Amino acid sequence: MPTLARPAILHPENIVTNQDMLSFLDNLHHDAPHKQQAFKMIKNSAIEKRHMILPLEQILTLQDFGERGAIYELQAREMACQAAKTALEQALLKPKDITMVVVTSCTGFMMPSLTACLINDLDLPATTIQLPIAQLGCVAGASAINRATEHCKASKRNNVLIVALETSSLCFHRSADRLQDFITDSLFGDGVAAVVMRADNDCSGFHVTHNQSCFMRDTEAYIQYTLTDSGFKFSLDKDVMHSISKAAPHIDEFITSNAHKKPNELDFYIFHTGGRRIQDEVTRCLALSDDALTHSRACLRDTGNTSSVAVIDVLARQFSQRHSMEQGILAAFGPGFTTEMALGYWQ
Amino acid sequence: MPTLARPAILHPENIVTNQDMLSFLDNLHHDAPHKQQAFKMIKNSAIEKRHMILPLEQILTLQDFGERGAIYELQAREMACQAAKTALEQALLKPKDITMVVVTSCTGFMMPSLTACLINDLDLPATTIQLPIAQLGCVAGASAINRATEHCKASKRNNVLIVALETSSLCFHRSADRLQDFITDSLFGDGVAAVVMRADNDCSGFHVTHNQSCFMRDTEAYIQYTLTDSGFKFSLDKDVMHSISKAAPHIDEFITSNAHKKPNELDFYIFHTGGRRIQDEVTRCLALSDDALTHSRACLRDTGNTSSVAVIDVLARQFSQRHSMEQGILAAFGPGFTTEMALGYWQ
Known part of the structure; x- marks a missing residue:
């Protein structure tokens, strides 16, 4: 697996x-x-x-x-x-x-x-x-x-x-x-x-059991990135702050239907760093404990938002702390507005 | 399938x-x-x-x-x-x-x-x-x-x-x-x-049984495409003409090991249009009959090289002519230098 x-x-x-x-x-x-x-x-x-x-x-x-x-x-x-x-x-x-x-x-x-x-x-x-x-x-x-x-x-x-x-x-x-x-x-x-x-079982790490994509309709303006004459140009709409409250029910359903647990009953959380407000919203909307996103917060503090790199950086920070058979979720957010989620065990 | x-x-x-x-x-x-x-x-x-x-x-x-x-x-x-x-x-x-x-x-x-x-x-x-x-x-x-x-x-x-x-x-x-x-x-x-x-069997068309990617080492310069101040800029090295003679043995092996036939024994060919020289080289290097690439040649004549579109256009041109259980190959070439191949039956 x-x-x-x-x-x-x-x-x-x-x-x-x-x-x-x-x-x-x-x-x-x-x-x-x-x-x-x-x-x-x-x-x-x-x-x-x-x-x-x-x-x-x-x-x-x-x-x-x-x-x-x-x-x-x-x-x-x-x-x-x-x-x-x-x-x-x-x-x-x-x-x-x-x-x-x-x-x-x-x-x-x-x-x-x-x-x-x-x-x-x-x-x-x-x-x-x-x-x-x-x-x-x-x-x-x-x-x-x-x-x-x-x-x-x-x-x-x-x-x-x-x-x-x-x-x-x-x-x-x-x-x-x-x-x-x-x-x-x-x-x-x-x-x-x-x-x-x-694909085999011959290493320790995050063993993925389930995954899912989740797209939020009509929110293309939340995060945009265009080629302009002077280079790539990034635009973040202030409405992006509402993205997590809209995505949270889908994350909740993904966890409950596959892990048969509430989000706050998981053992660890590998969330994209995003930004401070995004992390606060994830914690609030999924009713997680204050320290659930410790590694995401540390990653943001140490590196800022490194975009596609960040979720793997947060994964790396788990390695010294996790125990076998603990269950957790990995998730990131991006343009679309798109959420990608993976559920799994530490092995 | x-x-x-x-x-x-x-x-x-x-x-x-x-x-x-x-x-x-x-x-x-x-x-x-x-x-x-x-x-x-x-x-x-x-x-x-x-x-x-x-x-x-x-x-x-x-x-x-x-x-x-x-x-x-x-x-x-x-x-x-x-x-x-x-x-x-x-x-x-x-x-x-x-x-x-x-x-x-x-x-x-x-x-x-x-x-x-x-x-x-x-x-x-x-x-x-x-x-x-x-x-x-x-x-x-x-x-x-x-x-x-x-x-x-x-x-x-x-x-x-x-x-x-x-x-x-x-x-x-x-x-x-x-x-x-x-x-x-x-x-x-x-x-x-x-x-x-x-994924099911409920339509007629090209039924893919095998696929493979093939990369040719140290040929990055063959096809290059960069972002410049004035837009995307494409560069085609003249050595790209040697690409097909290098890729052909791999295509040949893919066909013989999976279809147990020689390339010229297949019933149809869905090759990327590329350009005239590329098509001539495919025909020569795989020892195909002169009319094997008829649809690729017609596509090139009617539309030029439409890049990623072309191989699907050539596939579309097969629909009026193919018979059930005929066996054929679909293949395209691109930067890397990379070949992507799919073998299958008409159903």
Whole structure:
């Protein structure tokens, strides 16, 4: 049965603290009309620092797509390979054992994609199935896990390498001065997570028993991301705050119908970091205890929202604490509005 | 067992003939150093016409990403819905029967992706699995079919809606004057293909029995596609012509080991249109009869290379001619260099 082994998580060495961000905005957008409101939100974000592939000063000098794309290609390939090698070792597998490679990344675009790079650089088998996912945003990490589960259920010999990689800092635009630009610039961080799912039972980790996708109608405007002349541009609608109260009944039903427990009776929770308000809403709407999202909160504090990377980072944080046969849920949220959920046991 | 029902194929009404293209290049790039060589290649392309979402004159006025992206969003959504509705009817299914939606499109980028649009506009179930694929180029249509096959093998109640949509004309740049720009501008066309795969046996069509991915090492440069300041930019290396002779032994082995026949003993062939040279190479390297690729050649003549759309278009052309229990192969090629293959029977 499909089991996620211990993930490898890497964050670039350039650190931006929340205080750095406040200073930067004050210097660069001193007279912006929404500055005070942005400052208040940033101070309440519960983020202490984020990691970026370049120093903030250098990011501010970036020009348009061509330059950003070139940086992405170089850094993404190196980071993805490094994390993937560690994840393979931690799953006690060799490259020849992999049957499918999934890469999620919405903050850069390559064709051939990083899946092709990983086959070449790690010497994965020529028959490896490639699944590059660029358009699922923050939900993509959980989506990759759910697609991997389906692949692993097809054969006991299947093993999936998942790499989630985001360079959100490359979406930073010096001149962007809307309130939501300030929030976006202060929320997202860079990082890479690699994890291997094994179809057999020969590793310890999160053993997935059930999975489900859940789509919320007519909420496309909640999270949007477009290609503009100056690069990818992210828009977060304030209505996104209502997303969790709408999604919660579906998460509740998924848990009760498959685990025959209430959400607050599970042993652990691997929720996408999202943001502070999203975490508070998850806790409130599912009637969880205050410490249920401890690892999601720690992840947000340490790295900001690393989009598709985050849910695998929160998974990694469980490894030192979990006991065999504990039951838990993994879930992430993203554009659509889409929720991807997986239920399982620790083994 | 997974069966592809009759696809719906739509091409926009604006037609560009090969002669239009020659006139355009002569007017706009009269003194370009590679013009004569490009003219010779275009005259030998075996393409008569292509379809585009806008008249050629209007495409020539397009500015950068923002404008191109807005046109893509509007047109892609409408075309995708229209084709999908017809495909559902032809598969004798209702929207509520769909369990997974796959959209392939490498010539535009949306988030939420077209998979979300289709769930909203067609009223697909809220639990529909979304698989948007942007980074597999011309191989994506066959890749979608192979991922759908795996999903359908998991449960007899599964049904997959696949939509392949390309607006290659939006990658056209007025000032691009390299030889490969002229070739690209003259090769690719716009269109949309929608097809439903049913896990049960209740429709006639192409019944997939086996599938396989095949990756060729260290050939990333063959087909490349990057985000530049002015939009997506496509590069085709001349070495791509060697790709088929390298891939052919793997296709041969896939056929012989699963169908226990030589490639030229199959009853039908659903190959990606690629280009004239690619088709000639497939015929030569697999020792097929001269008329084996009739439908691929007709597709190229009528529409140019419509990237991920093409292989589904060639599949659609089989429906009036095939007989029950005939055995055939479906295959496409794309960046990586990647080949996706499916073997099956007509039912």
